Amino acid sequence: MDVTIYEVAQRAGVSIATVSRTLRGNGPVASKTREKVLKAVEELNFTPSRLGVSLAEGRHAANGIVFPSLSGPYYTEVLLGYEEVAAELGRSVLILSTAGRTRVRDLVKDLAGRVDGLLIFGHTAPDDVVAELVQVGMPLVFVSREPLAGADTLRSENTASARLLAGHLLDHGYEHFAYLGAPLVSGDDVDERWQGVRAVLGGAIEAVATGQYTVEDGYDAALRLLRRQRPQALVCCDDEVALGALLAAEELGLAVPGDLAVTGWDDIMAARHARPALTTIRQPMRELGARAARALDELITGARSTPNHLTLTTELVIRASCGIHPQEEPP
Amino acid sequence: MDVTIYEVAQRAGVSIATVSRTLRGNGPVASKTREKVLKAVEELNFTPSRLGVSLAEGRHAANGIVFPSLSGPYYTEVLLGYEEVAAELGRSVLILSTAGRTRVRDLVKDLAGRVDGLLIFGHTAPDDVVAELVQVGMPLVFVSREPLAGADTLRSENTASARLLAGHLLDHGYEHFAYLGAPLVSGDDVDERWQGVRAVLGGAIEAVATGQYTVEDGYDAALRLLRRQRPQALVCCDDEVALGALLAAEELGLAVPGDLAVTGWDDIMAARHARPALTTIRQPMRELGARAARALDELITGARSTPNHLTLTTELVIRASCGIHPQEEPP
DNA sequence: TTGTAAGCGTTATCAA
DNA sequence: TTGATAACGCTTACAA
Numbered sequence: 059m060d061v062t063i064y065e066v067a068q069r070a071g072v073s074i075a076t077v078s079r080t081l082r083g084n085g086p087v088a089s090k091t092r093e094k095v096l097k098a099v100e101e102l103n104f105t106p107s108r109l110g111v112s113l114a115e116g117r118h119a120a121n122g123i124v125f126p127s128l129s130g131p132y133y134t135e136v137l138l139g140y141e142e143v144a145a146e147l148g149r150s151v152l153i154l155s156t157a158g159r160t161r162v163r164d165l166v167k168d169l170a171g172r173v174d175g176l177l178i179f180g181h182t183a184p185d186d187v188v189a190e191l192v193q194v195g196m197p198l199v200f201v202s203r204e205p206l207a208g209a210d211t212l213r214s215e216n217t218a219s220a221r222l223l224a225g226h227l228l229d230h231g232y233e234h235f236a237y238l239g240a241p242l243v244s245g246d247d248v249d250e251r252w253q254g255v256r257a258v259l260g261g262a263i264e265a266v267a268t269g270q271y272t273v274e275d276g277y278d279a280a281l282r283l284l285r286r287q288r289p290q291a292l293v294c295c296d297d298e299v300a301l302g303a304l305l306a307a308e309e310l311g312l313a314v315p316g317d318l319a320v321t322g323w324d325d326i327m328a329a330r331h332a333r334p335a336l337t338t339i340r341q342p343m344r345e346l347g348a349r350a351a352r353a354l355d356e357l358i359t360g361a362r363s364t365p366n367h368l369t370l371t372t373e374l375v376i377r378a379s380c381g382i383h384p385q386e387e388p389p
Numbered sequence: 390m391d392v393t394i395y396e397v398a399q400r401a402g403v404s405i406a407t408v409s410r411t412l413r414g415n416g417p418v419a420s421k422t423r424e425k426v427l428k429a430v431e432e433l434n435f436t437p438s439r440l441g442v443s444l445a446e447g448r449h450a451a452n453g454i455v456f457p458s459l460s461g462p463y464y465t466e467v468l469l470g471y472e473e474v475a476a477e478l479g480r481s482v483l484i485l486s487t488a489g490r491t492r493v494r495d496l497v498k499d500l501a502g503r504v505d506g507l508l509i510f511g512h513t514a515p516d517d518v519v520a521e522l523v524q525v526g527m528p529l530v531f532v533s534r535e536p537l538a539g540a541d542t543l544r545s546e547n548t549a550s551a552r553l554l555a556g557h558l559l560d561h562g563y564e565h566f567a568y569l570g571a572p573l574v575s576g577d578d579v580d581e582r583w584q585g586v587r588a589v590l591g592g593a594i595e596a597v598a599t600g601q602y603t604v605e606d607g608y609d610a611a612l613r614l615l616r617r618q619r620p621q622a623l624v625c626c627d628d629e630v631a632l633g634a635l636l637a638a639e640e641l642g643l644a645v646p647g648d649l650a651v652t653g654w655d656d657i658m659a660a661r662h663a664r665p666a667l668t669t670i671r672q673p674m675r676e677l678g679a680r681a682a683r684a685l686d687e688l689i690t691g692a693r694s695t696p697n698h699l700t701l702t703t704e705l706v707i708r709a710s711c712g713i714h715p716q717e718e719p720p
Numbered sequence: 721t722t723g724t725a726a727g728c729g730t731t732a733t734c735a736a
Numbered sequence: 737t738t739g740a741t742a743a744c745g746c747t748t749a750c751a752a
Contacts, residue, residue, distance in 0.1 A: 060525065062729060073739045078731060085732085086737055108502040109449070110729030113440045113744045120483070120503070128469055134459045141486055145496060150483050150503055152451070155472055165476060171439040172451070172481055190434075194391065273662060305662055331604060331636055333664070393745060404723045409747060416748085417721055441745030444728045 061102045063110075070098035081106065120150040121354055122173040124166060124182050127157035129272050130298045131326040132343060133179065136201065139347025140177055147355050149174070156182045163187055170196055175354035177201060177347075180246040197357035199350045204245035205367045210353045212368050214341040216247055219372045220254020223293065223321060223339060226374065228258070230381035232290040232319060235263035238279055238303055239271050239295025248295045251323060255293050264289075268299055276302025284310055290319060291380070297322035297329045300336055304379070315381045325375055334378035341372050392433045394441075401429035412437065451481040452685055453504040455497060455513050458488035460603050461629045462657040463674060464510065467532065470678025471508055478686050480505070487513045494518050501527055506685035508532060508678075511577040528688035530681045535576035536698045541684045543699050545672040547578055550703045551585020554624065554652060554670060557705065559589070561712035563621040563650060566594035569610055569634055570602050570626025579626045582654060586624050595620075599630055607633025615641055621650060622711070628653035628660045631667055635710070646712045656706055665709035672703050 067074040072091060079085035080095040087095070098104075112118050121144050125133045141151045154169045156162045166183045167190075170176060175197035178188070188206070191198055198209035205211045227235065237256070241249035248271070256263055266283050269275035276299030280292065284306060294300035300322030304314060312318045314334055322329055325340035349368070356362040376383070398405040403422060410416035411426040418426070429435075443449050452475050456464045472482045485500045487493045497514045498521075501507060506528035509519070519537075522529055529540035536542045558566065568587070572580035579602070587594055597614050600606035607630030611623065615637060625631035631653030635645060643649045645665055653660055656671035680699070687693040707714070 064729085074730085075732080075739060075741090076737085079738090082731080088737060091737080105498065105502060107729050108499075109440060109444045110744095111731075113444055113729075113746090114731040116731095116744070118440070128459070128465045134465055137484075138459055138486060141484060142490075145485075145490070150485075150500065152481050152483050153468075153472060154476075154481075155469060159473075159476070167436065168439075169481060171436060273658065277662070301662075308664070327604065328659075331608070331632075333639070395745085405746080406723060406725095406748075407721085410722090413747080419721055422721080438745050441728095442747080444730090444745075445747040447728070447747095 061104050063104070063106065066095070066098045066102055066104050069102060070094045117358075118172060118174050119148055120152055120173045121351065122152045122154065122169045122176045124154045124156060124169065124176065124178045126179065126182050127155055129270070130296075131328075132296065132298075132324055135326075135343035136179075136347035136350075139344035139349075140351045141347075143348045143351035147351065149351075149355075174358045175199070177350045177354065179203075181243045197354050199353045199357075201346055201350060202247040208365060210350075210357065210366045210368075212346060212350055212353065212366075212370075213247065214346065214370045215372050216250035217254035217257070219339045219374060220251050221258050222374050223337075224255045224258035226337075226376065227291050227293070227319065227321070227380060230291070230319065232381075233262060234289045235259050235291050235293060236283060236287075236289040237263055237265045237293045237295070238268060238276060238283070239299045240265035240267040241295075251295055263293065268295075268302075271296050271299050273298045273302040273305070276300065277305045278302070280306035281309065284312065284318075288318075292318060292320045294320065294322050297324045297326045297336060297338055300338070300379075301328060301332055304332060304334075304336075314379055319381050320379045322379075325373075329375075330377070332379070337377045337380035338375050339372050340375050342370055345370065392435050394435070394437065397426065397429045397433055397435045400433060401425045448689075449503060449505050450479055451483055451504045452682065453483045453485065453500045453507045455485045455487060455500065455507065455509045457510065457513050458486055460601070461627075462659070463627065463629075463655055466657075466674035467510075467678035467681075470675035470680075471682045472678075474679045474682035478682065480682075480686075505689045506530070508681045508685065510534075512574045528685050530684045530688075532677055532681060533578040539696060541681075541688065541697045541699075543677060543681055543684065543697075543701075544578065545677065545701045546703050547581035548585035548588070550670045550705060551582050552589050553705050554668075555586045555589035557668075557707065558622050558624070558650065558652070558711060561622070561650065563712075564593060565620045566590050566622045566624060567614060567618075567620040568594055568596045568624045568626070569599060569607060569614070570630045571596035571598040572626075582626055594624065599626075599633075602627050602630050604629045604633040604636070607631065608636045609633070611637035612640065615643065615649075619649075623649060623651045625651065625653050628655045628657045628667060628669055631669070631710070632659060632663055635663060635665075635667075645710055650712050651710045653710075656704075660706075661708070663710070668708045668711035669706050670703050671706050673701055676701065 063074045067077045080087050144151050166187050180202045192208035200211045241252050268279040280303035292303050303320050307314045322336045322338040325338045329336035329338050394405045394408050398408045411418050411423050475482050497518050511533045523539035531542045572583050599610040611634035623634050634651050638645045653667045653669040656669045660667035660669050
């Protein structure tokens with residue numbers, strides 16, 4: 059891409075203004091002129107410089123997204139939903155992964171300078187940068203964190219489903235529980251889930267830390283836990299941790315369900331295919347991303363100016379891992 | 390971000406050229422002047438507009454990446470390696486997912502207009518667009534496809550490892566095979582793998598199609614296959630398909646290994662944790678991404694101008710799924 | 721050591 | 737219906 063609007067104008071024998079009008083389809087253009095212009099555009103294979111357009115329009119036509127990493131399907135799914143809708147709306151997507159990275163502050167600020175709006179997961183961006191962005195009016199939507207003034211927040215319902223899940227486990231007759239994946243920051247999804255189950259299970263459940271919320275760390279943490287005590291049910295903060303717990307149980311020769319119940323969260327693809335299939339809370343990940351993109355669009359175009367705080371509903375999906383269900387799948 | 394270099398200059402009582410020099414640290418600036426400028430920058434909280442900088446510098450300081458989707462860890466891992474190194478080099482990353490999308494041509498062209506260089510997976514970008522990009526000299530690196538004139542190509546070794554794998558299976562004494570995940574385009578990784586195993590196994594192996602290379606489609610395809618015939622070994626085009634095959638085998642009551650051998654490709658995290666653990670070919674996915682970013686940097690900065698075609702080495706990882714290995718893990 | 725001014729490639733206003 | 741021309745926000749010769 060090297061040819062500019064000037065060369066097109068010259069070739070077509072018109073001014074650059076006319077070329078611009080023709081291409082954008084706004085101002086009036088005589089149809090004979092239009093044809094000359096289009097011909098020149100065609101011949102020169104002209105594409106307007108994105109930089110020139112953006113500078114003049116005063117917008118990037120691009121969105122950013124900040125996530126910790128892409129381990130596991132959760133962030134990936136949200137990202138795909140986000141990118142798809144963003145593309146529909148004519149916006150590109152710039153990504154920023156913060157996990158294990160130094161100078162996150164600068165990276166986020168740089169990213170913010172390249173986009174019209176930002177989707178930020180939980181607390182992946184430093185509070186002061188967030189404050190700054192809110193301050194300057196940058197359109198922002200946060201996913202998986204508590205509401206914040208001056209920005210949209212979007213999340214799936216956690217506490218009510220947590221109670222539902224806890225209730226179901228009580229119905230199975232369990233009395234001793236552990237929550238695998240202790241919350242790291244307050245107010246995010248993992249924390250809300252923990253608060254929810256604890257509200258029902260009270261002293262009968264104890265939070266156990268994992269490193270990250272991955273299969274590996276879930277496996278390690280579960281192994282350590284199960285070697286020194288035997289809760290009857292392991293409520294995991296997400297499906298990946300739960301898959302890790304399943305592996306640990308197998309390694310220790312514990313039957314799931316039977317010796318141990320395990321539950322997850324999110325309903326990632328692997329949850330259905332796990333052995334045993336995971337009881338979990340389904341969260342509409344793709345939709346989270348899609349909605350975030352639309353919300354951002356509203357904010358950017360000015361179709362809306364007051365922040366929205368939305369909570370999507372979830373669904374308890376009961377499968378095999380949480381215990382024996384007598385009248386299941388009659389033949 | 391609303392304050393411009395003019396306001397800073399005015400406040401500091403200097404010209405915009407001096408502000409620019411100070412901030413970029415190139416031209417000479419008296420230290421007293423520098424301080425005045427920095428003070429003004431501080432007070433006004435000035436950040437140079439990315440658009441202005443890019444337009445003047447004639448570069449985006451951004452890279453693009455084109456992939457089909459992000460299902461499964463392969464693309465994700467490459468993406469993470471890519472983004473990490475790109476960030477190190479001061480470049481942002483724009484993504485484009487093409488799966489199930491219409492107007493891919495336009496999307497790729499638009500993306501190309503926003504970046505200094507592009508990583509493209511296999512054949513995810515239409516050939517004519519690719520030709521056009523090569524034509525105009527856009528720095529390009531392709532991952533997982535056959536060498537192409539005018540662009541870097543980068544891939545992991547496939548055929549030699551395929552032979553190695555096939556040989557190992559022959560050593561197990563198998564005589565009837567199936568290759569799950571028939572190649573869709575010629576020249577990509579999946580095709581090379583197929584060519585490699587077929588070179589060794591000849592007529593003893595037959596290619597079986599899956600939809601996409603996912604756990605679900607692998608499961609479906611394996612189920613259909615195993616219901617009508619019983620190869621002794623299932624060579625899968627990647628680990629996800631292999632995981633699906635494992636599920637299908639379990640569903641049919643086939644023991645793996647024993648009744649059936651299954652192998653994968655890539656060595657994703659789940660391969661190690663699968664039951665049985667997957668025999669597979671390890672491919673350095675993260676490094677693929679990292680190298681692509683560096684290669685692009687060389688091309689963009691002009692440190693190199695002739696295309697490179699690099700093949701990274703892989704490793705056969707023998708685990709349990711390919712058959713019984715007598716003297717394994719002595720206690 | 722500093723400032724002036726010419727780009728960089730568009731869009732859009734205002735006259736003609 | 738068209739064309740000058742002023743933004744948009746910066747970098748960087750070139751002069752001073």
